Amino acid sequence: MMSHVPPPPGRYLAFHLGTSYYAVPIREVREVVRLCPITAVPNMPEHIRGVINLRGSVLPVFDLRAKFGMVAVDYDDRACIVVFDRQQDRPRQGGAIGAIVDGVDDVLVLAESQLAAAPDFAGTVEADYLLGVATTPERVFSLLHMKNILAADGSVAMPDIPSKAAMGGTESL
Amino acid sequence: MAVANDILEAVAEVLGRLAEELAFAEPGTDKALLPVNALLMDFEQVPAGALPASLVSALALPRRWVDAALDATGQFDEATLQRLNAWHGWVVDCLMSESAGLPLPDLPEDLAAASAPETPPAASVVTVPAPSPPTAESSAAAPAAPAVPPASGVPTMVLRLPADLDLLGEFHSESLDLLRSIEQAVLTLEESPTAAEAINAIFRAFHTFKGSAGFLQLDALRDFAHELESLLEVVRSGEVKVNRAVIDSILAGADVLAECTRQVGLQVGGVNAGQPIPVPAAAVLSLVHSALHGAPASAPALTANANSGEGAPPATAAAAAVTDNFVRLDAAKLDDLINLMGELVVAQSFVVESREVRTSPNLELAHATRKLARITRELQHNAMSLRMVPVGGLFRKMTRLVRDLAASQGKQVRLVLKGEDTELDRQLVEKMGDPLIHMIRNAIDHGLETAEQRVAAGKDPTGTIELSAAHRHGGIVLRVADDGRGLNVDRLRAKAIEKKLLDPGVPLDRQAALELVFLPGLSTAAAITDLSGRGVGMDVVRGHIESLRGHVHIESEPGLGAAFTIRLPLTLALIDGLLVGLGGERYIIPSLAVRETFRPKPGEVSTVHEQGEMVGFRGEQLPVIRLSRVLQRPGRAALPEQGIIVVVESGSAVRALLVDEFLGKREIIIKNIGDTFASQTLVAGGAILGDGSIGLILDVDSVVRSLRPEGSGVPGGQVRQA
Numbered sequence: 001m002m003s004h005v006p007p008p009p010g011r012y013l014a015f016h017l018g019t020s021y022y023a024v025p026i027r028e029v030r031e032v033v034r035l036c037p038i039t040a041v042p043n044m045p046e047h048i049r050g051v052i053n054l055r056g057s058v059l060p061v062f063d064l065r066a067k068f069g070m071v072a073v074d075y076d077d078r079a080c081i082v083v084f085d086r087q088q089d090r091p092r093q094g095g096a097i098g099a100i101v102d103g104v105d106d107v108l109v110l111a112e113s114q115l116a117a118a119p120d121f122a123g124t125v126e127a128d129y130l131l132g133v134a135t136t137p138e139r140v141f142s143l144l145h146m147k148n149i150l151a152a153d154g155s156v157a158m159p160d161i162p163s164k165a166a167m168g169g170t171e172s173l
Numbered sequence: 174m175a176v177a178n179d180i181l182e183a184v185a186e187v188l189g190r191l192a193e194e195l196a197f198a199e200p201g202t203d204k205a206l207l208p209v210n211a212l213l214m215d216f217e218q219v220p221a222g223a224l225p226a227s228l229v230s231a232l233a234l235p236r237r238w239v240d241a242a243l244d245a246t247g248q249f250d251e252a253t254l255q256r257l258n259a260w261h262g263w264v265v266d267c268l269m270s271e272s273a274g275l276p277l278p279d280l281p282e283d284l285a286a287a288s289a290p291e292t293p294p295a296a297s298v299v300t301v302p303a304p305s306p307p308t309a310e311s312s313a314a315a316p317a318a319p320a321v322p323p324a325s326g327v328p329t330m331v332l333r334l335p336a337d338l339d340l341l342g343e344f345h346s347e348s349l350d351l352l353r354s355i356e357q358a359v360l361t362l363e364e365s366p367t368a369a370e371a372i373n374a375i376f377r378a379f380h381t382f383k384g385s386a387g388f389l390q391l392d393a394l395r396d397f398a399h400e401l402e403s404l405l406e407v408v409r410s411g412e413v414k415v416n417r418a419v420i421d422s423i424l425a426g427a428d429v430l431a432e433c434t435r436q437v438g439l440q441v442g443g444v445n446a447g448q449p450i451p452v453p454a455a456a457v458l459s460l461v462h463s464a465l466h467g468a469p470a471s472a473p474a475l476t477a478n479a480n481s482g483e484g485a486p487p488a489t490a491a492a493a494a495v496t497d498n499f500v501r502l503d504a505a506k507l508d509d510l511i512n513l514m515g516e517l518v519v520a521q522s523f524v525v526e527s528r529e530v531r532t533s534p535n536l537e538l539a540h541a542t543r544k545l546a547r548i549t550r551e552l553q554h555n556a557m558s559l560r561m562v563p564v565g566g567l568f569r570k571m572t573r574l575v576r577d578l579a580a581s582q583g584k585q586v587r588l589v590l591k592g593e594d595t596e597l598d599r600q601l602v603e604k605m606g607d608p609l610i611h612m613i614r615n616a617i618d619h620g621l622e623t624a625e626q627r628v629a630a631g632k633d634p635t636g637t638i639e640l641s642a643a644h645r646h647g648g649i650v651l652r653v654a655d656d657g658r659g660l661n662v663d664r665l666r667a668k669a670i671e672k673k674l675l676d677p678g679v680p681l682d683r684q685a686a687l688e689l690v691f692l693p694g695l696s697t698a699a700a701i702t703d704l705s706g707r708g709v710g711m712d713v714v715r716g717h718i719e720s721l722r723g724h725v726h727i728e729s730e731p732g733l734g735a736a737f738t739i740r741l742p743l744t745l746a747l748i749d750g751l752l753v754g755l756g757g758e759r760y761i762i763p764s765l766a767v768r769e770t771f772r773p774k775p776g777e778v779s780t781v782h783e784q785g786e787m788v789g790f791r792g793e794q795l796p797v798i799r800l801s802r803v804l805q806r807p808g809r810a811a812l813p814e815q816g817i818i819v820v821v822e823s824g825s826a827v828r829a830l831l832v833d834e835f836l837g838k839r840e841i842i843i844k845n846i847g848d849t850f851a852s853q854t855l856v857a858g859g860a861i862l863g864d865g866s867i868g869l870i871l872d873v874d875s876v877v878r879s880l881r882p883e884g885s886g887v888p889g890g891q892v893r894q895a
Contacts, residue, residue: 053865
């Protein structure tokens with residue numbers, strides 16, 4: 001399923017994985033923290049890296065590179081964890097999840113004229129993961145549909161099949 | 174002996190602050206009481222051996238006065254304040270002498286005198302009429318006055334203060350425990366008048382009262398306790414059955430003992446010290462008399478006492494007074510408080526355990542962090558206790574259920590409740606309701622026989638279901654036991670094979686066969702009527718209990734009954750855990766599931782059939798589970814003797830879990846790790862460790878099941894239990 005509607009104008013957080021540039025709507029981002037040691041959880045798909053302590057609560061962290069099937073790299077000190085609010089209606093209820101990125105670049109203010117619906121062909125990223133694209137004088141950004149990307153990691157052992165049904169998740173513990 | 178100057182300085186500083194606080198204290202108020210209490214606690218932090226014993230005991234002197242004030246009225250009274258001030262002056266002198274290397278000054282006369290009014294010689298204490306009748310003064314100090322007002326002829330006792338101050342303090346706290354056990358046992362007796370355990374408990378309590386009172390030469394109290402003991406002796410021998418009159422006597426007797434205990438507590442705390450304490454025995458003794466001989470005694474107080482013990486839940490005067498002090502509050506607010514408390518504990522241990530703090534040469538910092546740790550611990554303890562409620566409320570709901578079910582089934586059933594004041598987390602109490610109802614319903618529907626069947630089997634026509642609770646191993650144990658026909662193991666096995674839940678070729682020992690009852694699918698509607706045992710949703714019950722991080726264990730003897738023992742953590746928010754290392758990672762194993770840890774000796778672990786490893790433990794061979802294999806993480810211990818064996822239990826299965834190292838025990842606040850990890854079951858949650866990193870809490874059941882032979886579907890495999 002692809003979106004044929006251009007994403008809404010507004011503020012987007014830009015980051016990169018290698019030479020690929022991405023942005024996400026800033027209201028979905030709770031915060032950005034430095035990459036810190038991650039406690040691995042056994043029996044999980046490779047892209048789910050584990051958990052970190054985010055000021056007293058346990059934050060699951062996944063590796064966006066692995067999620068997108070990109071080669072693994074040794075993260076340097078520019079690497080960050082972007083913390084997303086998965087379920088805005090259930091804050092504090094384990095709704096947040098962190099994504100490791102190579103580096104966070106900027107906050108972009110994107111106007112309608114800079115935004116377009118996702119093209120049919122979207123390179124390594126599955127079309128369902130894209131909101132659209134944004135063009136700035138410097139470069140082109142893929143705007144990520146975090147909800148679809150994260151949906152797959154709701155409660156599942158099926159990491160690469162986005163499914164809205166999984167969003168509800170099952171209560172654990 | 175040379176004393177480090179900094180410790181003397183620290184003591185002097187605390188004394189200075191004590192002086193300030195004492196200046197604010199006022200008799201009859203609680204002003205400064207808590208600060209004074211906290212400052213006195215600082216003295217207890219002085220490392221052992223750092224100060225001469227004489228000085229340590231001098232510093233500890235006011236502890237019991239303040240404790241008594243806290244226990245009794247929560248306020249300072251004139252006498253205590255005077256003593257504290259006198260003590261303060263003296264102890265400052267002591268400190269100066271100590272730093273000057275001089276011997277300590279003696280305890281001043283007036284300080285001793287302030288707490289020691291003239292004590293008559295012990296011999297004159299015996300049941301004499303009160304020399305001066307207690308006046309409005311003493312009854313004002315005692316809002317919960319004894320039911321029978323002291324009158325002439327009421328025996329009294331006089332405490333030997335200050336000679337027996339320590340002993341009386343111990344007597345006071347011991348008596349409070351005894352009174353609680355009496356009260357609890359009476360509750361049991363009311364439900365089941367033949368409960369020998371309860372009768373014995375009351376007998377022992379009165380007996381202990383008698384002994385202690387005799388030892389302290391409180392003869393009036395000793396004689397009174399002796400009478401009560403005699404009553405129980407007769408009941409114990411079976412000469413007199415427990416009836417309303419006996420219970421009323423016990424309660425009235427306990428009330429008198431409670432009042433005397435309270436007075437002792439006040440006097441130990443300096444209130445009315447030296448005043449004779451009345452022991453209004455007569456009314457109770459006439460009750461005892463009528464209970465023993467069935468003839469109503471003529472004492473007018475009898476009716477009043479009998480009324481007080483009737484109908485309403487029995488409670489001592491003290492307990493009744495307390496009910497007014499309850500505060501209703503929003504459970505969500507309480508949960509918030511507890512969660513914040515958890516954060517505080519973690520933040521605190523982060524500071525205290527940090528390398529900078531631990532290795533700092535700064536003594537003041539060390540002192541402050543110790544204090545922080547202590548206060549946090551107490552605060553945490555208090556906060557947790559706010560959420561604890563007695564299990565009795567839940568138990569009593571079952572009384573109704575049993576009565577209704579017994580009536581509808583035409584069976585005679587007696588429900589015996591034990592350990593009703595065992596406390597556990599409110600959430601757990603709420604969540605245990607359904608499983609208990611399930612088990613009790615099963616016991617009545619399937620476990621207990623009809624009266625005719627029971628008589629034919631040579632049993633009491635009335636079946637008994639015992640519901641008990643107790644604290645054990647840092648958790649709580651609930652038990653539902655009946656004396657019915659027990660589970661039919663052969664039919665369970667046949668049913669499981671018929672339902673294709675069990676391979677007929679699999680040998681099962683008795684326990685494993687009993688545990689078939691927990692298999693899902695065995696509990697279909699057909700099974701309920703077919704099986705003369707149980708099977709009604711026991712899989713649901715087990716699932717429910719395990720979701721509360723508990724375990725259920727079944728025992729049954731044919732013809733004698735069945736018992737389900739449920740072990741639960743005390744609270745859902747916090748667990749005791751063992752921190753273990755595997756490779757560079759750390760995991761937490763809930764203590765409730767752990768029996769023991771040990772390092773295996775070379776050769777102790779043997780390989781069986783070239784497949785599984787086994788280790789000897791207390792005369793049994795336990796299968797070894799290498800945690801590294803289950804988690805598929807690298808471990809360091811290639812040979813078992815390089816690691817540590819943690820003996821864990823899951824249901825009736827006992828396994829030896831091999832980890833790299835044992836890192837200690839921790840109290841852990843459980844954090845949800847979220848939906849993301851719902852696809853795996855090995856990890857039940859996360860906990861933030863002292864260094865801020867996350868340790869994963871292992872689900873022992875899941876770890877143990879991961880080793881179960883494929884396809885057999887047998888809980889616990891073929892492993893023998895302990």
